[in-house]
Amino acid sequence: MLxxxxxxxxxxxxxxxxxxxxxxxxxxxxxxxxxxxxERGWLAAAFGFGGLSMLGWAGRWWWFLRVYGLQxxxxxxxxxxxxxxxxxxxFLGPLGADGVRLVGLSRxxxxxxxxxxxxxxxxxxxxxxxGVILYYVWGRDGVLPAAVVTAADRSLPVLLIITVxxxxxxxEPPIQRxxxxxxxxxxxxxIMSPVYAGTFRHPWLFPGFAVSLLSTACAYAAFxxxxxxxxxxxxxxxMLGLMPAVDFAASLPVxxxxxxxxxxxxxEWLPIGSVQALALSLLGFAAIGLWGLIGGLWLLFxxxxxxxxxxx
Numbered sequence: 001m002l003x004x005x006x007x008x009x010x011x012x013x014x015x016x017x018x019x020x021x022x023x024x025x026x027x028x029x030x031x032x033x034x035x036x037x038x039e040r041g042w043l044a045a046a047f048g049f050g051g052l053s054m055l056g057w058a059g060r061w062w063w064f065l066r067v068y069g070l071q072x073x074x075x076x077x078x079x080x081x082x083x084x085x086x087x088x089x090x091f092l093g094p095l096g097a098d099g100v101r102l103v104g105l106s107r108x109x110x111x112x113x114x115x116x117x118x119x120x121x122x123x124x125x126x127x128x129x130x131g132v133i134l135y136y137v138w139g140r141d142g143v144l145p146a147a148v149v150t151a152a153d154r155s156l157p158v159l160l161i162i163t164v165x166x167x168x169x170x171x172e173p174p175i176q177r178x179x180x181x182x183x184x185x186x187x188x189x190x191i192m193s194p195v196y197a198g199t200f201r202h203p204w205l206f207p208g209f210a211v212s213l214l215s216t217a218c219a220y221a222a223f224x225x226x227x228x229x230x231x232x233x234x235x236x237x238x239m240l241g242l243m244p245a246v247d248f249a250a251s252l253p254v255x256x257x258x259x260x261x262x263x264x265x266x267x268e269w270l271p272i273g274s275v276q277a278l279a280l281s282l283l284g285f286a287a288i289g290l291w292g293l294i295g296g297l298w299l300l301f302x303x304x305x306x307x308x309x310x311x312x
Contacts, residue, residue, distance in 0.1 A: 010256050017260020021267055025274045033275045038283075039229045046225035046287035049218045054291050056215020057081050057123075061101070063208030064122040067171075067201045068115035072105065079302070080104045082295030089257055089292035114194020118170060121195060122205070125163060126212030131244035132156060133213055134220070138241030145269065148245055173199050220247075223266075223284035230279045232272045242269060259285070 058081040062074055083104065084097035098120050105116050135156075140149055168175045169192070176196050180189040220243040227234045246265045250258025263281045270277040 007256075010254065014255040014257075014259040017255060017264060021260065021263045021278060024267065025278065033279065035279075037231070039231075042225050042229035043283065043287070046222045046229065046284060047290065049222035049225055050288040050291050053215045053219035053222065053288065054078075054081060054085065056211055056218060060126050060208045060211040060215060061119060061123055063204050063211060064119040064126070065116075066204040067122065067197050067208070068112070068118055069198075070109060070112060070115055070119070072108070076108075079298065082291070083299050084295075085292035086295035086299060089289045115197075118195035118197060121170070122208065123212075125167065126209050127216060128159075128163065129209055130213040130216035131247060132160065134217060134240045135244040138237040139244060140241070143238050143241040144245055152245065167205075170195060171197050171199070171201060171205065219288060220244075222287045223280060226283035226287060227270075227272070227276075227280040229283065230276050232270070232276050232280060234270070234272065257285070257289075 055078070058074065058078040061081065062072065062077050065072055065077075080101050084100040087100045088097040101120060102113065102116055106113050109116065135152065140153075144152075169179065173196075176189065176193075180186050217240060220240050221236060223243060224234060224236050224239040227239065246262055246269075247258075249265055250262040252261070255261050262285065263278055266281045267274050267277040270280070272280075
């Protein structure tokens with residue numbers, strides 16, 4: 001009951017935030033905006049960037065699974081990534097994207113759930129590092145408000161240190177043994193041990209981080225392309241530097257898929273018309289979300305094939 005209430009509150013919050021953003025817009029601007037003038041070529045490009053980001057998310061997971069010695073075909077991981085994206089975008093239930101991927105792959109490797117959980121943890125770390133790199137390359141030169149840059153510059157070094165220490169715990173057996181030998185931490189170490197990876201797995205780790213950077217950049221480029229579609233002349237580096245901060249705020253569990261949070265920040269921070277910024281945000285979200293809908297259709301077809309292949 002509490003879980004359903006929490007999801008309902010997030011939905012209400014998303015609607016309320018979107019309504020608040022729209023109330024800030026001028027009615028004459030909204031009336032003057034011509035949706036029929038959207039450049040379809042740029043919308044197609046945005047959809048393409050969204051597809052590339054999906055391929056990248058599946059690709060980085062492939063590398064992180066290899067860290068744990070799990071060899072799974074890229075097609076299978078892409079299928080699970082599509083399913084996860086579908087549940088993440090279109091369902092409010094407790095089984096999110098990570099839950100779908102964990103359950104789906106655990107059916108094939110029932111005794112490797114700890115390794116799968118470890119790969120998903122690395123997947124989140126890869127996404128974080130990709131956004132941080134884009135921020136440091138393009139987000140600090142007047143792209144973001146000075147207060148945001150100041151807060152990021154103070155918090156990111158601490159976050160990166162914690163992340164590196166966490167990676168050391170996951171990847172390095174000497175550190176794992178050190179933690180297990182500290183009084184009071186052995187029980188915690190025993191709980192964490194299923195996600196520990198062996199040593200000399202770094203050749204698989206760093207390509208996963210590289211793919212994560214590219215896939216994150218493609219996801220942000222989808223928003224840049226929708227900006228071009230609505231006539232906003234925004235340089236691609238500006239969007240690559242701005243979106244990590246927007247994406248971080250949108251990932252906080254206060255809304256459904258970040259709706260309302262993302263739109264409010266882009267309307268506030270982008271140096272374009274408010275209606276243009278709102279249209280850019282919603283269309284960019286749709287360019288990626290439509291791939292989740294394709295994942296739902298794939299899921300439906302996959303289930304039907306499974307049922308057809310199952311003898312009565």
